Amino acid sequence: MVEKYKIPQMSTGDLLRAEVAAGTDLGKKAKAAMDAGQLVTDEIVLGMIQARLAKPDAKNGFILDGFPRNIPQAQALDAMLARLGQPLQLALLVDVTTDILMKRLTGRRSCGSCGAIYNIYFSAPKTSNKCDKCGSSLTHRSDDNEQTVGKRLGVYQQQTAPLANYYKAQGKLRTVRGVGVVSAIFKNATDIIESQIRPLADVMSKIESAAARQAAKAKxxxxxxxxxxxxxxxxxxxxxxxxxxxxxxxxxxxxxxxxxxxxxxxxxxxxxxxxxxxxxxxxxxxxxxx
Ligand SMILES: [Zn+2]
The missing domain is CATH 1.10.287 (Helix Hairpins)
Structure with a gap:
């Protein structure tokens, strides 16, 4: 989507790492919180998003990834974007059943030597536990176990899933089925984006030109x-x-x-x-x- 629409993807994790590495004020604040074993506050995260939005490549739009994760964050984000005059146009829900998510996460195996990633349920290596590319044995991340993944999915259900209704109430929620062939999912997602955002842009330009005409007349x-x-x-x-x-x-x-x-x-x-x-x-x- 970054390539197709030429707009940046903003992952809060990446933003955080970049700000810390650059040693900005926000980065220092974030690092202090992390060093103290605390969560980075929403205020810091929103500040980083705002700083990122000010860069020229975000002028035509942006994709937020990993944020917001709960209703208070969504409300704070809406308030900030309203101040900037760049409200969200679409919230895309990639719908995958809990059962499949569980398999995707717990079935993940990676090669420590070449970095190749497999999934024992969906893209298993030809020989059990051996990398197809380099023959090294595969490793299973300790936090990819059923209990930890179950906890993460529980937090999602409790805190993040309510965002669907939040954005639905704003008329911005669209859902794409996140199961099947990746290229088909991508096509469905871009069809949704274009049907949702293009007409909106047309409407906006009509409003804008009408307002400009009126302003010229008034002038x-x-x-x-x-x-x-x-x-x-x-x-x-x-x-x-x-x-x-x-x-x-x-x-x-x-x-x-x-x-x-x-x-x-x-x-x-x-x-x-x-x-x-x-x-x-x-x-x-x-x-x-x-
Ligand atoms: Zn390998």
Whole structure:
């Protein structure tokens, strides 16, 4: 997807490692937390995501991987992205049954020599426990056992699975079946992405151009009103000097003249201003969303 859409994937684990390695303020904070055996706070993680989003390659979009993992994180993320004017457009649920997930994780075997990865259920080596490529014996990671994986899946069910309803309520959830041939899963996922996001982009550009037209119209009206006000002011400067002079002297006579003239001259600019303010607001909104 990174290749297809030319947008970066942001894995919170990768971001964390990069910030720590670069020795940034956030990296230092994260390292201090990890060294103390604590979890890196959501605040730090969100700060890292925000810093990553500021890089030019994220201008056209981004894929978040491994975050959010619970509702409070999702809410904090939404708030941050709203501030940045880059709200999420789609939450993609890759649906795999617990039974298959368990086999994928517990069946994993890797070659310590060449790094090849196998799965005893889905992509077993030709000879049991021997690497097809280099013949070394395969290792089974200690945390890929049924108990540990079961715990991880339990945490997922309890904390992360509720995100499906969270994004469903926002109308952003789409589901792709994560079982079968990888290329078919990929095709289904990209079909979903394109049906969900492309029309959205079209709608946004329509809104934006309408808002731009309205803003231009308002601007022209404002310029017209300004010119009219200027002309009126010039006329006032040329003509009403006697009236202004007369005002204190012949109050009764001068007052109605001034009163009548004032609303005519003063009224147009604020009207035009209010109009233009109204019109420019959606324009900035639409831009931000894009
Ligand atoms: Zn090997």
């Amino acid at each position: 022209a009206e404002e310029a017209k009103a300004k010119a009219a006000a200027k002309a009126a002011k010039a006329a006032k400067a040329a003509k009403p000097i006697p009236a202004a002079k007369a005002k204190p002297v012949v109050a009764a006579k001068a007052k109605p003249v001034v009163k009548k003239a004032a609303p005519k001259k003063v009224a147009p600019p604020p009207k035009a201003k209010a109009k233009s303010r109204k019109a420019t607001k959606p324009a900035t909104k639409a831009k931000k969303v894009k």
